[in-house]
Amino acid sequence: MSHADLQKTMFFEAPHAVLGHGHLADDKPLPSHAGDPAEDDDVHADRMQLRAIFISDLHIGTPGFQAEALLDFLKHHPSDMLYLVGDIVDGWQLRRRWFWPQSHNDVLQKLLRRARKGCRVIYVPGNHDEFARHFGFS
Secondary structure, three states, X not given: OOHHHXXXXXXXXXXXXXXXXXXXXXXXXXXXXXXXXXXXXXXXXXXXXXXXXXEEXXXXXXXXXXXHHHHHHHHHOOEEEEEEEXXXXXXXXXXXXXXXXXXXXXXHHHHHHHHHOOOEEEEEOOOOOHHHHHOOOO
């Protein structure tokens, strides 16, 4: 990968590496997300479209998942490809205790909407979402 390609690639790892509990890494409160996030158009049409974004360790289905921060990130960072790389949904935690608020549905709707609009979404299951290995999709 060339330096120019690397500049067009964005990495987002959450919830603990980049995001703390309820705050962004710089300790500012999380932005509020008005309206239906699944139907929001991505903003900043004049912003450079990234070639690829890699997202890992979201652990959707846990109380620590930062849905609002991810929705805000996706809204402001359009890309040609979106790699979901391991532990996107936390099947281990969901088997112990079901936790799935509307904000988690909003994230899945946003990811599906991106795919419908032409972004190639590639999902590589990790150990916490091993149940998805049987589906083999991208």
